[in-house]
């Protein structure tokens with residue numbers, strides 16, 4: 335694969351950076367160590383750094399020549415609140431925190447491109463390296479945009495990437511339109527009447543009613559949403575009770591809804607409310623339903639996608655750039671940036687051949703260091719392509 339030679343030569347250094355970040359994962363808006371490393375490295379390469387956007391976000395700006403064209407490239411820096419099961423040397427040293435989505439790799443790839451571009455300066459224009467906090471639920475991308483990201487650092491286009499363990503190394507995607515789902519969350523509080531477990535007739539059991547609600551909600555997607563549209567409704571938490579002989583007063587259910595189309599997203603809350611409130615009422619309980627809209631869907635602009643595809647083809651060959659692919663139901667807060675500036679979110683295949691592939695958010699997940707030079711080369715190539723010297 336024609337990765338940029340100079341970046342290939344930096345592969346050992348990039349691997350070292352990535353493994354150091356992996357060993358020291360930090361949660362959203364707490365990426366103090368990570369963002370300090372990012373800022374110091376950018377400065378050491380002569381890149382102008384702005385710190386503290388969205389608390390721990392960092393933007394590195396590199397201007398070469400006189401052109402007023404500018405592009406932004408974004409990487410996420412945060413880890414997940416989970417314990418790592420890997421036992422290699424660079425496994426997480428922070429209990430209960432893990433880079434299980436490869437954001438350590440995304441950050442390192444962008445650093446690799448920044449180093450190369452700062453050294454070679456073979457472009458004319460401005461590149462903003464955007465390192466964002468809190469992709470995993472905190473909406474760091476939204477906060478950066480709200481804090482004036484693109485007013486302070488105007489960009490003609492913005493790009494981002496995610497590693498993808500279902501695609502082989504040497505494969506990239508550049509697909510226009512919707513590529514990631516809207517990601518909403520909800521909380522259900524069922525209030526019954528607590529009492530002795532031996533006298534259920536004197537209680538209203540929120541565990542049984544919660545179970546009915548879990549089952550009843552399954553038919554929202556299967557019976558109420560158009561089968562040609564996509565929706566996911568997952569109940570991920572069910573909390574109630576404190577002892578084997580007590581019927582609890584209250585039960586709490588939490589979960590997530592994923593949709594690809596705005597009108598389907600609009601439908602879900604009222605449909606769910608109908609099922610939840612009426613199922614509870616049918617059993618003499620009261621259910622409170624809170625629905626919170628999360629990340630909007632990521633929609634890739636046609637123009638930005640063509641540009642990303644062209645750069646990707648230079649790295650992996652045109653036959654290894656997927657131009658059509660079903661969207662994923664995962665959420666991604668790159669969406670907030672792509673709503674402001676034409677954007678493209680690409681995926682970079684990272685399938686391991688030497689170990690089992692565990693999906694993102696699995697405690698045995700591992701970023702594949704082989705793809706660090708590929709991602710860094712993609713960004714560097716994209717910059718040289720989009721900001722050409724006259």
Ligand code: NI
Nearest residue numbers: 435436437496
């Ligand atoms: Ni991720």
